[in-house]
Amino acid sequence: KTEIQWWHAMGGALGEKVNKIAADFNAAQDEYEIKAVYKGTYPETMTAAIAAFRARQQPHIVQVFEVGTATMMAAKGAIYPVQQLMEEAGEPFDPDAYLAAVTGYYSTTDGRLLSMPFNSSTPVLYYNKTAFEKAGLDPEKAPETWPEMEAAAKKLQAAGYPCGFGTEWPSWIQIENFSAWHNEPLGTLENGFGGLGTELVFNKTAAVDHIAKLGEWQQSKIFDYGGRRNDGNPKFYNQQCAMQFASSGAYASMTANSKDFDFGIGRLPYWPDVEGAPQNSIIGGATLWVLQGHESEEYKGVAKFFTYLSSADVQAWWHQNTGYLPITKAAYEKTKADGFYEQNPGMDTAVLQITNKEPTANSKGLRFGSFVQIRDIIEEELEAVFAGKKGAQEALDAAVARGNELIRQFEKANS
Numbered sequence: 345k346t347e348i349q350w351w352h353a354m355g356g357a358l359g360e361k362v363n364k365i366a367a368d369f370n371a372a373q374d375e376y377e378i379k380a381v382y383k384g385t386y387p388e389t390m391t392a393a394i395a396a397f398r399a400r401q402q403p404h405i406v407q408v409f410e411v412g413t414a415t416m417m418a419a420k421g422a423i424y425p426v427q428q429l430m431e432e433a434g435e436p437f438d439p440d441a442y443l444a445a446v447t448g449y450y451s452t453t454d455g456r457l458l459s460m461p462f463n464s465s466t467p468v469l470y471y472n473k474t475a476f477e478k479a480g481l482d483p484e485k486a487p488e489t490w491p492e493m494e495a496a497a498k499k500l501q502a503a504g505y506p507c508g509f510g511t512e513w514p515s516w517i518q519i520e521n522f523s524a525w526h527n528e529p530l531g532t533l534e535n536g537f538g539g540l541g542t543e544l545v546f547n548k549t550a551a552v553d554h555i556a557k558l559g560e561w562q563q564s565k566i567f568d569y570g571g572r573r574n575d576g577n578p579k580f581y582n583q584q585c586a587m588q589f590a591s592s593g594a595y596a597s598m599t600a601n602s603k604d605f606d607f608g609i610g611r612l613p614y615w616p617d618v619e620g621a622p623q624n625s626i627i628g629g630a631t632l633w634v635l636q637g638h639e640s641e642e643y644k645g646v647a648k649f650f651t652y653l654s655s656a657d658v659q660a661w662w663h664q665n666t667g668y669l670p671i672t673k674a675a676y677e678k679t680k681a682d683g684f685y686e687q688n689p690g691m692d693t694a695v696l697q698i699t700n701k702e703p704t705a706n707s708k709g710l711r712f713g714s715f716v717q718i719r720d721i722i723e724e725e726l727e728a729v730f731a732g733k734k735g736a737q738e739a740l741d742a743a744v745a746r747g748n749e750l751i752r753q754f755e756k757a758n759s
């Protein structure tokens with residue numbers, strides 16, 4: 345059998361599901377063997393793949409989170425664009441079968457898909473329904489605005505919960521998606537889609553007041569910071585925080601870890617005084633990038649695997665079991681026809697939220713060079729606010745200045 349290496353960043357409950365997809369593909373045919381290998385967090389997996397490429401030990405497929413897109417695009421000799429791969433492997437492929445919000449993020453300006461859609465997500469609000477009942481809140485209704493969030497958090501604290509809400513992925517949810525949802529720019533030139541000359545501007549938008557509020561709320565634990573990536577989720581699992589912002593793709597681990605209470609899923613709240621809000625949220629999660637340097641027979645196997653992975657059955661199963669978006673129109677239609685959303689209220693929140701309105705220049709996604717490093721900078725500055733060391737304006741000014749420096753370096757290296 346021809347072996348194909350797939351490096352991924354899906355641990356825990358998600359890792360088991362990735363292994364099942366690989367095992368099912370391996371059992372469904374006898375020419376190719378997919379070896380799924382867990383390489384750690386998203387940043388660790390991306391770094392490992394870059395190092396492996398330099399040492400000529402690269403896998404065929406690597407899962408890269410959405411903020412690595414501009415960096416991967418710039419690594420021209422290292423990547424094998426998927427649309428080209430599918431054509432050269434003679435594999436039937438229709439980019440229009442995927443949701444526009446997903447293909448738009450991962451295509452060149454002339455509409456050619458670069459990486460394979462797989463696990464796209466968007467942030468949502470998970471809330472403890474049992475806690476809502478105890479606090480006299482309606483367990484069937486999530487707070488819709490930030491003032492409603494504050495009021496709900498205070499009631500939950502009065503009912504004995506130490507913290508109102510926490511957040512996963514602080515920059516992704518509280519800055520990047522916050523900006524799109526409020527139709528505010530993160531940067532110029534359509535958030536970087538319009539060219540490498542872009543610059544960050546989120547120190548001049550509604551994001552400043554929002555981060556100031558989070559800093560203020562941290563004092564009374566209406567909001568309680570729990571760390572980067574998904575490090576804060578245990579505070580929700582152990583019922584310290586009664587609400588948690590997290591990826592729609594956190595659903596599998598939410599289900600596995602929330603045995604003692606029921607949870608509901610709501611949309612991201614918005615500030616009613618910001619015109620245009622709520623707009624639409626943007627996708628996160630990851631796609632599968634194919635790396636150069638392997639045999640054409642192996643790439644045929646990669647193409648066959650991608651066809652399998654994108655089939656309505658596999659995608660609908662993945663979506664329904666993980667909370668990641670149904671990335672093809674067929675998987676979405678199948679899920680509706682299955683009656684899944686009636687049986688699982690809230691599981692359509694993510695797809696409704698990314699399609700809430702026609703995307704604007706501020707809400708179709710972001711494409712900034714070195715954004716993996718910029719996100720670290722943003723989170724470092726946010727942590728200074730939450731620790732009471734800096735004001736929101738000062739911290740976001742610093743994040744923008746430091747981020748723009750990296751963007752200028754990236755522009756120089758790639759033009």
Ligand SMILES: O=P(O)(O)OC[C@H](O)CO
Pocket residue numbers: 386409410411463464465466513516591592593594627628629630
């Ligand atoms: O937890 P995920 O897979 O939805 O990813 C969240 C962020 O988009 C990662 O950059």
